[in-house]
Amino acid sequence: EVVIGTGDRQVKIGGELVLRRHEHRYFNPTAIAIVIDDEMPEDKLVKWVKExxxxxxxxxxxxLKLDLVAIRSTSKDPTKFEEAVKKVAEATNMPLVLWSxxxxxxxxxxxxxxxxxxxLYAATKDNWKDMGELALKYNCPLAVYSPDDIKTLRSIVSALKAWGVEDLALDVGDEFGGGIADTIWSHLRYPLSGEPPFRE
Known part of the structure; x- marks a missing residue:
């Protein structure tokens, strides 16, 4: 189980699977996020958050309701991203996803x-060390992104676990097909983050 956010609005994803009277379900329902980018005009950004x-x-x-707000850096500008995050945080106390x-x-x-x-979204084969350090430094959950490559996903997850990063959500891409079942493995029993919100 991974907790995103704090207080009354925190969101829990994953958790143990329950099998009772042939009912296969998870304790925690799927969390749904809306994506906002840091190049949106301020009035549009605030409007989307309120809606x-x-x-x-x-x-x-x-x-059914929306559970999280994801802020994506499309500008590749640290200052613009910081400003967008601040605006969203001022407009809502919903849990956040930071995406770059x-x-x-x-x-x-x-x-x-x-x-x-x-x-934090997301650790990849190219940046997992730095992302892992960031997650540990600020005690934040971390998404791991390895599109359509379960072997690399396993490797990243194993390395992050060895570093002490435990709160992980996995993104296997949106064209993985039946192979998604391979995520149920001793090192990969983590919640899955879905598409299209988590796609760069």
């Missing part, structure tokens, strides 16, 4: 909301 807060839909007796493959950009945004324990 995310207010959204709910009743589906056969189940209330550049560790220096990610840390700039993280410094603005480090007490809120956002999910």
């Amino acid at each position: 995310t807060e207010e959204f709910n839909y009743n589906y056969i007796g189940i209330e 493959s550049d560790v220096s950009i990610l840390e700039r945004g993280l410094l603005a909301v480090k007490s809120r324990r956002p999910l």
